[in-house]
Amino acid sequence: MDLRTKTLISFNITLIIIIVITLILSSTLFLTSYTQLEEEQINKDLARVRNLMDIQIEDINRICGDYASWDDTYAYVSGDKADYVAVNFVAETYENLGINVILVSDSHMHIIYEGAYDPGLQSFVPVPENLRVYLDYDSPLYHDPLSRTYAAGIISLPEGPMLITSRPVLTSDQSGPPNGFFIMGAYLDDTRITALSDAIGLPVSISAQNDRKFTKSVEPRNEWFSTGFTPFEDILGNEAFVISIEEPRDIYNQGKNTLASFIFILLLFGLISGILTVLVIDRSLLSRLSLLATHVSAIGTDGDVSRRVESAGDDELSHLGEAINRMLATIEQIQETLQESEARYRGIVNDQMEFICRYRPDGVVTFVNDIFSAYVDVPASSIVGRKFTQTLLSDDLPLFQEALTAVTPDAPATDVEFRVIHHDGAVRWQRWAVRAIFSQTDRISEYQLIGQDITELKNAEEALRESQRMLSTLMSNLPGMVYRGANDSQWTMTFVSDGARDLTGYEPEELTGSGRVAFEDLIHPEDIPDVWKTIRDGIAERAPFAMNYRIITHSGKEKWVRELGRGVYGKDGELRALEGFIMDITAIKKSRDAISEANKKLNLLNNITRHDILNQLTALLGYIELSRSDITDEGVRHYFEKMERAARTIHEQILFTRDYQQLGVMGAQWSPVRSAISEGMARLDLSTIRLSVDVDDIRVFADPLLFRVFYNLAHNSLIHGGPGLSEIRISGHETERGYLLLYDDDGEGISREDKDKIFNAGYGKVTGYGLFLIREILAITGIGIRESGEEGEGARFEILIPPGAYRLAAGPEHA
Template sequence: MQRFIHTRSLRARLLLVLVLMVVALVAALALLADAIIEGGFLALEERDVAERVAQVSNAFDNSIVGLQRTTLDYAQWDDTYAFALDGDRVFIETNFVDTTFLYNELTYIAIVNTTGTILYAQGFELEEEDFTDPPAELQSFAGPYATLLQHEQLEAGQSGLLLLEDGPMLIASKSILTSLGEGPAVGTLLMGRWLDEREIARLEALTRLNFSVWLLDEAQLPAVLQPLAAAGVEATPFIQILDDQQILGATVMSDLSGTSGIIVALELPREVYQLGRTTLRNYTLVLVGAALLFGVLVLFVVDRTLLRRTLSLSHQVAAIGPHTPEVRVEALGQDEVGQLGEAINQMLQRLSDYQTQIAESEQRYRQLIELLPDAIVVHNGQMVRYINSAGARLLGNGLPATLVDQPVHPLIAGLSPRPDGVPVIQEAVFHTPQGAVLEVELVALPFYDQEAPATQVIVRNITERKQIEQTLRAAKEAADAANRAKSQFLSTMSHELRTPLTAIIGYAEMLEQSFADAEPAEVQQDLARIHGAGVHLLALINDVLDLSKIEAGHMQIKPSMFNVSELLDKALATARALAQRNGNELVLQATDDLGLMYSDEMRLHQVLLNLLSNACKFTHDGRVSLTVSVLPEVGPELPERLVFAVQDSGIGIAPDQIGRLFQDFVQVDASSTRRYGGTGLGLALSQRFAQLLGGTITVTSELGVGSTFTLTLPRHVQGGATNIPLTPLASSDQDAPPAALPGGENRIVLIIDDDPAIRDLLPRLLANPGLHFETAASGEEGLELAMALLPDLILLDVLMPGMSGWDVLKQLKADPDTTAIPVLMLTIAEDTEHGVMLGAANLLSKPVEMDRLGQEVALLLQGQGATQRLLLVEDDPDIRTYLRRTLDQGGWGVIEAEDGETALRLLAEQAPALAVVDLMLPDMDGISLIAALRAHPHGTNIPILVVTAKDLGADEQAQLNQSVAQVLRKGSFRGDELLRSVQTLLQRPMKE
């Protein structure tokens, strides 16, 4: 009876809940259906109308964009640019014919120059396919339509809607530039298209929508659109429900002045709204019927299949006690309730099995603990609670039972576990009761002994492992010492390697000059190969020596403050020749002013040049870009950094090969070595330099797409040598003002160049009271003027039609009357060596820096004067002969000395004007000799030029900075650079 009452009570509660749920659901849906469903369809309808309005608006925008694109194509055209300058009507007759208007759907074209004069204006009737007069408002641009003229800025332009008396017009205007987009702008090109019925019909066909166009101030504007006309663009898109069947969508398009415009409106049927009403009505009816049926069925099924059987299962489970695990419940059926009964039975069986397994596992655990070689001790901080056999042997007499409840060893008690359960590991020296000394590893873990907190400590004997580690460490130190000895050996070989290479390169260079006009041609080619191979071998040896210095710990950075933008210009100028040779575009992407940087300028230049050279070498007819950005400071650990990213569109690198990039002497595969050359040392050396400068190099690449190498460096490097760097190689004092010309003298300068702009520009830029300029437009005319005038200096272009600059130079040097005239070559090709071989005084690359050109002109016009004596101090006879013969070409008398003592004697006897000194000399080294020269009365003020293969330390650099004018590294300079350096030093004013 009690069970029946309980069951009826549960059934009653369930029935009540179901009835309340159904009523609440139906009532809520009835109240909210209109707001949710109908509101959703209204929103959907409004979105659909807005999309249709946007579709029409986009069609207008696309029409304007197409017009703007057409205008841009004609505005940035060299023929249009020329017409705006000379007004040649052939351009109009050829290009602005009726097919041009028809093909581009144009009804108006005009060209206006920068003074506002209309050079060309023409209207066109597309329906009649005939020319008409342009709109009256666009026949003059002095009034409000002057804003259409866009020639003040290169990228200027306007496009949009223009309201004229004859109707609205879509119009676009663009500055007239060259095909390269360069200026200055010479006028404005305007193109227009009437927004007439033809254009509207075309747009309706594109959008498949019918719409109407109204002026904002039109008197016949429908009343429904008047609020939109008053509100303007802020009210768009404008949507208005007309009735249950129709809805209106509209938008406002402003004209170019922003004060007026047009309204584009379209009426659409309310199909979405009607569909929503029908859906709502059907949904409500179905919902009510389904809710009632669902409630009745749920109540019946739950009562029959769940309530009665669940209650029976509950009574069976309650009968199972903790000491009767063998009792099982009766599974009632195969459904979820029956599965629940079966799951209960399986759980009871698993509990019984787990009890057996726990007992067996505990027995195995104890056996393993006893057999472990590591000592295991459980203690509560004071007393031992458990200890295994290994622990008993380590701490006592070998019997665990005698050590339980005894005081724990202080070393073990002193190690406390962490509360989070992470093991605490410590190494210590342990003294056993038998007197042995062991190295042990202690591991402490939290533990519970009969629900009381305790500590479990594992003591492991690591004496043998420590001995093995010590042996391995000694072996590694021996290997490192051998590697350092190898690197040190390579470092000391610097002088011996570079000196013979300097002789090879020098003699090859001199032989090339000697055989320049001789036969056969194969001799010249072979000598060029000798010279090229020597230069290449020297560069490789320099890289190997730099790498060995880094490995030996002898490489010092020499930080200084320098301008980042100037460094980037130098690196790009050097890499541009390789980029042009492979047909690549070399691009710099950086802010105008990257500021100053305190780092090693030479090493940074070397790394950037290596990355740029690699990108240009592995890219053909592509793009190589150098992007420079600044990462701001993020706390003291991350100071401000500069990021140099070199990206190319070349062959790319496979993912499995990227890890090999920075290994010494390794390229990604053998085929790249055969095709592109190289030793694979450049990137390894660049990574080492980057690390020395406090940064790193990372790479991302995709095979066949390209690669990006990113160099990240701190703006201010920490550590390194702080000495002032030596005078740069072959410095030409570019920052100094041009040398003054001798006063009171009239000098004739002949300019030979086929470019009239150059012939006009150079006399203006080089204007001087003591100079008279003559110009020639060809090589033949230049030779005639040179022989007639015998000028003091000739500025000669290389690339000229007919007779080239090289041919002119050969004839000038072949004629006794003109052979002494200095010739300064101007060219886009950087072939300085060829120019010097033919007798040019120097060769400057176009575009020429005017300050540099002024210095060169002043330098050459000053002349050498009387023959001056130079003191050459070099112990190697081959190098000494090469340097003497090179200096002889400059017209100086050379006094040779093979050691310091001879040099001091010749200084006293001959009083030379300049000294060229090697640092590696017998008996007296070069630095000591320089100090002795400065102490001598005749050597106090003479310029000293150091030519050496020695790698200078920081102290040596500091000492040389105070004594010498310039340092040249053997094998890294050409003969013409040595002559230029000597000439520059001789023409500097003597120090008082």
């Protein structure tokens, strides 16, 4: 099937599908819309029926009101007008008013008159017994008479639905009090139904609710009529009956006629458009495309790329013809270039740094490049056309022969490495890529070899192996385990050194890869959360991590280890692995625990001794105070004052030793500087001082008493700053030497001669140990401090944190 036929068939099928879809959608939309219009019209007519029913009920209610609000009725209910019934409730009254039932009761709901009239029989009949169901005490007909309102609606009786109304009995001037109820009812008979039909101009019928179950208010009866339904409730809220109307489906049938006309027009338009489109496509596209294909086929048959196809016009087909002509011109140029490049091929090959050789299966060389010719120190003309081989070492000759026989049509290429004796007598390594060229009968017609001298590479590989051997020996002799592992839930090790054997009791291969033991299984269960938190924090900060934890060895023995590690990241910044060193610190841990226990006992002894001394000093100060009141000699009083000052100084120094007895006892830790500043300042009353802190979110490796540094600096400012002290500023920034913290106040400052003395033990006006111990706290982890302020302008303390002793929250450790 040619392209023209395919195009015409595809177009016609597409057109038919579009028309069919359009017809289905339009039919659905049109008929649905007309059906909705039809239902809206019927619902409007049903609403008119309900309004007319309300009007009929209101007419009966109006008549009932005339009788209920009448002095004669009021007198009759009160028992004063005996001839009221004989005069007013005659047959003509029922007929003229269109009423079937009249009931009159007193205020206690006792019926004092009841009458029922059948206009068909033209005689009085008994009041329907089922009417009494609606006359009990709780009936809506007996509403509150004092409210002077009325009740009106429908009741359902076996004889048929009845329109009924109830009004309180009043005097003609609407005064009272009400002394009873006047009730009127009329059957919804054929006369009233006919009146409804005449009023709306449509057939109206009535049926009991249980005669028909319906789910919607409008239902089509056939193609020509639809029926609308509306239910009515009685005065008790129960469904009494259903009124239905029947309307001709003029709107729906008009819609069907309109749709038929639309379908006819659409089919006619589609037929005409299809014929015209097919003619236009065939004339402007398919015939020209067929002619273009014929020309291209002719050029392909004779192989004359210098010919050109016709490309008249300015549309896509003419552009295609121009593109084909450009392609033919390009092919023509490529053919010319190919001939030139073939001449350049030998020059390119000869300029390669690799050796290139081609020879037949019989060993006759067909081509060598200049680099190979120079390597073997034999002219190419003396090699090509002859059998030529290098001198291979006898041990390696089988390797080369095996490579030549290993190639097959399915695997025509292989690699081989061997040693040759160079023309200068040296032994050289060579690597060759051997490719066999097979004929159509799968026979080898030629070998093509590309090779290079790899002697230096072999020497480098040997040097690398020696380096790896040295590294392996070094790691094997380390007192611990070097590792490289993945950052996964099992802490999978990809490499562990031989030190793993002494550290864990497991062989290295048992801990690596898919070995039977994951390193996480060796970590003490209580320590696993802290271990992973430390690693995650180090990774998040791109910083080295260090931690101590316990492991369970192969023999079940518990060991304390210290791990130093860090993440290894690729050029893309992604985490590649974890590397580090783990060593046994069980003995160190036991020693530290022993020292810690000894320190606890010493601290306990210090506390007891300090407590006793303070008690004695308190007693001494009390005795001095008591004795001073009895001393009249000024000389003796002077000595007592010196004794008191000395005792108080001793008291302050003893308290000072209590604050700093933990100095250096606990190990240094990473502490947030901002938190240390806040903790230190919170211990002082700075209500009259303006405090500003502008420090990066950094952590410092320092003694846990770091907060005492900022406390003592601020305490000194409060004591020695003078009355002009109003502000304390703490700031910080990175420098080439590390992170510099600056503490400034606007007090009196420190004199030049005191700058070098203030950090000495015992120098000062209070205890003399505040700044001394600040320097000692910082010096534990190599942090320095100096005073650089100007006297009279305030004090300035510079705290220099060296690289490696601080971490910025958003970056790695500075080292």
